Amino acid sequence: MTAALKITGLTFAYPDGREALHGVDLTLAPGERVALLGPNGAGKTTLVLHLNGILHGGAGRVEISGLPVTPGDRKAITEIRRRVGVVFQDPDDQLFMPTVAEDVAFGPANLGVRGDELDHRVTEALTAVGMLEHRDQIPHHLSFGQRRRVAVATVLAMRPEILVLDEPSSNLDPASRRELAEIIMSLPVTVLMVTHDLPYALELCPRSVILDAGRIVADAPTGELLADGDRMAAHRLELPFGFDPSAIHRR
């Protein structure tokens, strides 16, 4: 079976000389949900921006369901950006159109979807995140949790194969956090979730990898990884006070 995501030997240095990635290897099977953990400045966001060809230029190779990311090829890169849906951390960055529906329509419209089919995509995506009744609202008038859900819908409307979520639980109240988890688990897509929220990773992702100093330094079942105190401490990862991963029964 073709891997949903296959990264081999990826390196990257910013124009100012700062080296962000030092040979990253990572493979995700279709339908897998994987958490990407790591301290601030580990290169997580840099890695995410390589998945859809926004950053490029270093050595190595990224493949999405067998299709290599080739930033020079406009047509191929459009297909890559359809397959990889990135949900950014601040929904106000993602939602830039005056109404929710227009914003959700932006992605598929860029892919050439028009008319009734476009309407259908918007309805489908907003239904998936439970935000259909807010379709004509101004994003600014929604709560933060609602905006985050709409941001997920803007990407779902493109029918991606991989959903990449950058800090999906940040700034959410516990109820919104749980609602989003339910939505993510209900989606039939491969998920790569960048997060500092370790309980969230344990809840949503059977497998976790740790990125530190531009390298994947650990790749294991999430429960095992979180229970390995020494390895966690070596990469500046800490569990919330009172949280014991071994006490949680896997769902």
Next chain:
Amino acid sequence: MEPLYLARESRVHRLSPEVKIAAVLLFTIVVVVTPREDLTAFAGYTLLIALVAGLARVPAGWLLKRATIELPFVLLAVVLPFTGHGERVDWLGLSLSVDGLYGAWNIFAKGTLGVLASLLLAATTSMRDLILGLDRLRCPTVITQIMTFMLRYIDVLIDDARRMRIARLSRGYDPRFLWQVKAFAVGVGALFLRSYERGERVYLAMLSRGYSGRMPSGSGSKAPAAEWVVSSALPVAAAGIAVAAAVLA
């Protein structure tokens, strides 16, 4: 958010934005080219505006209150009768220039009619629809895109500014004197930087969703011909009044 929009159910509200924009623009042109001596024509235009306001169910008080925005410009016109040259008339012991009086009238009448027509357009069309209308009238997309972004981010920006202000006040900042303006100025600079960085992030997020330099067009349908005919009634009637007044004079 939209202080100039008056949400009502009316035939004028239901018209497509582009036909309303075109009608108001043409009406204003007719008003501006009308010779200032044609007093009856201006009376006719005022009647037309009142008619449209009635159809749109926009109260006169609402219009007049917002029309005060033109006051600074009209104040300038008050000076003209005193400073004008040529033939003069005496009124209440004041010596006024006839040419100046006409000049003042010209500014006042045309300015007021233009402002009232624009207010009617704004009252019956939401900001979003106005931008859509301009887009359909082939206004350069760079301009309509900038307006779209402004419409979306102005509230985010105001919120940012408000939070920064509260944070300043919380640290004992109490701006009462001119030399305290420095913190405010630095705040404006910080706000600019934040907006600039947000712009970069928004652009990245747009790229990630397949943006390739062109906004996908074609949201909504174009105005049917019947709407163009209905809305052309305003400029056509105005032109009729102008011609009639010229012939009678």
